[in-house]
Amino acid sequence: MPVREELTSCVQAANNGVYNQVGSCLQYSQGTTPQIGRISGRAVQQSGPGQIVNRNFSITGSVSSYNSAIRAGAAAWTSSPTAIRYTEGFSASSDDIYVGSYDGGWLGRTIEHPCGGTDFWVGNCTLSWSHVDYNAPNVDQHAQWAQQVSTHELGHALGLGHPFDLSVSSTMQSDLLDPGASLNLTAYDIESVNFNYPNWYFGI
Amino acid sequence: MKRNLKISVAAATVLVLAVSGSVRVASRQRYATAPKSSAKHISAMSKRITKPETPSTIVPKLVLHSQASYAGYASLEGLYRESVLVVAVTITSYDKAYRGGEPPRSLAKDPGGPIFTPVRAVVNEVYKGDIRPRDTVVFDQTGGDLGDTREILDGDPLAVIGSSYLVFLGSFPEFPKADYILGGPSGRYLLTNGSLASIEQPTRKGSIRDLLNGRSLSDVAAEMRQLSLTPPQPTTIAVQ
Ligand SMILES: [Zn+2]
Numbered sequence: 001m002p003v004r005e006e007l008t009s010c011v012q013a014a015n016n017g018v019y020n021q022v023g024s025c026l027q028y029s030q031g032t033t034p035q036i037g038r039i040s041g042r043a044v045q046q047s048g049p050g051q052i053v054n055r056n057f058s059i060t061g062s063v064s065s066y067n068s069a070i071r072a073g074a075a076a077w078t079s080s081p082t083a084i085r086y087t088e089g090f091s092a093s094s095d096d097i098y099v100g101s102y103d104g105g106w107l108g109r110t111i112e113h114p115c116g117g118t119d120f121w122v123g124n125c126t127l128s129w130s131h132v133d134y135n136a137p138n139v140d141q142h143a144q145w146a147q148q149v150s151t152h153e154l155g156h157a158l159g160l161g162h163p164f165d166l167s168v169s170s171t172m173q174s175d176l177l178d179p180g181a182s183l184n185l186t187a188y189d190i191e192s193v194n195f196n197y198p199n200w201y202f203g204i
Numbered sequence: 205m206k207r208n209l210k211i212s213v214a215a216a217t218v219l220v221l222a223v224s225g226s227v228r229v230a231s232r233q234r235y236a237t238a239p240k241s242s243a244k245h246i247s248a249m250s251k252r253i254t255k256p257e258t259p260s261t262i263v264p265k266l267v268l269h270s271q272a273s274y275a276g277y278a279s280l281e282g283l284y285r286e287s288v289l290v291v292a293v294t295i296t297s298y299d300k301a302y303r304g305g306e307p308p309r310s311l312a313k314d315p316g317g318p319i320f321t322p323v324r325a326v327v328n329e330v331y332k333g334d335i336r337p338r339d340t341v342v343f344d345q346t347g348g349d350l351g352d353t354r355e356i357l358d359g360d361p362l363a364v365i366g367s368s369y370l371v372f373l374g375s376f377p378e379f380p381k382a383d384y385i386l387g388g389p390s391g392r393y394l395l396t397n398g399s400l401a402s403i404e405q406p407t408r409k410g411s412i413r414d415l416l417n418g419r420s421l422s423d424v425a426a427e428m429r430q431l432s433l434t435p436p437q438p439t440t441i442a443v444q
Contacts, residue, residue: 106272
């Protein structure tokens with residue numbers, strides 16, 4: 001079965017309660033097509049072939065020294081072959097990035113509204129906006145992280161989860177932000193977001 | 205102030221990193237060399253006398269999941285050296301949760317930053333830090349119940365009351381009331397029958413969670429004792 005149909009049927013099964021987790025779809029997919037078994041998205045905002053998905057992001061907070069890196073992180077999604085076009089601005093549906101100090105060991109943290117960012121497939125939920133927290137004291141440990149964390153967290157804002165396949169190269173790996181890694185999206189990232197917003201991968 | 209502190213205390217480390225070609229500047233390394241009579245010790249003491257509050261019994265109307273990214277650790281040494289405290293604990297209670305972070309741009313849109321829950325635990329064993337067995341330690345975890353909202357950090361749920369963990373804790377001067385867990389799920393291991401279990405499974409091959417998952421506590425403790433006797437080596441990048 002072609003990858004797209006295979007995953008689509010798995011997702012439908014997940015929505016019907018046959019599979020509880022997207023992870024099941026990944027395992028399901030990996031059985032026959034390991035190279036594609038990486039769909040970690042949940043909250044699908046369907047875009048038709050050739051359509052562009054315009055999204056806003058905003059930057060706020062007590063620390064402003066990361067703003068240019070955060071903008072570059074957003075641009076990584078826009079400049080890659082995806083349907084996503086990020087522009088800066090605050091609105092009811094913008095992905096809002098707050099930069100400050102938090103008493104946590106994380107670099108960045110994203111909560112997706114109204115879908116909740118759950119690892120569980122959420123059916124017809126359409127992402128509206130996301131709140132991103134950017135833990136400056138931790139991000140400060142390495143210059144590269146400023147942009148990598150931005151790309152990673154906005155990936156969540158686009159509905160991507162952490163890859164089920166822990167060996168894959170992806171900006172969406174949760175705890176393995178290698179400071180020496182490329183700042184560009186990987187093939188995995190691009191295919192993942194194009195699964196959520198099927199403009200290039202499934203469309204044209 | 206934080207940056208100044210980091211620069212002044214970690215300057216030697218930065219120099220070593222630069223010379224060795226390593227580029228990861230671990231700001232929290234300052235704790236590894238902090239004197240035991242520092243303000244950290246005082247704040248740790250004050251944490252121990254705060255009266256615990258009754259856990260929330262409110263049933264949340266809204267459950268929100270969030271996801272986080274973390275620094276990677278490639279070795280026990282890296283995690284151990286960045287920690288202020290390394291302790292085996294048993295969770296006793298949660299203090300009242302609070303909402304942290306930056307004020308929202310629009311309250312109509314956004315309630316604000318993450319909910320944090322101060323988790324209270326009694327210390328069973330000490331592997332690093334100025335604390336004793338039977339003392340109480342408090343660390344913040346992201347997530348918890350506040351009002352009618354429950355936030356869950358996927359992959360790093362709240363420690364379970366009554367369960368025992370090996371935790372690697374850090375401390376920010378901005379938050380003197382509670383420590384935090386280094387690296388989220390990388391810095392906390394469930395202890396069952398003397399063995400460590402990673403909080404989030406499966407683990408990535410070569411990650412610290414993979415390296416520690418399933419090992420015996422006595423084995424890991426012996427390695428940490430050895431580390432405590434060995435001067436820190438220049439930090440290397442956690443390439444995994
Ligand atoms: Zn993440």
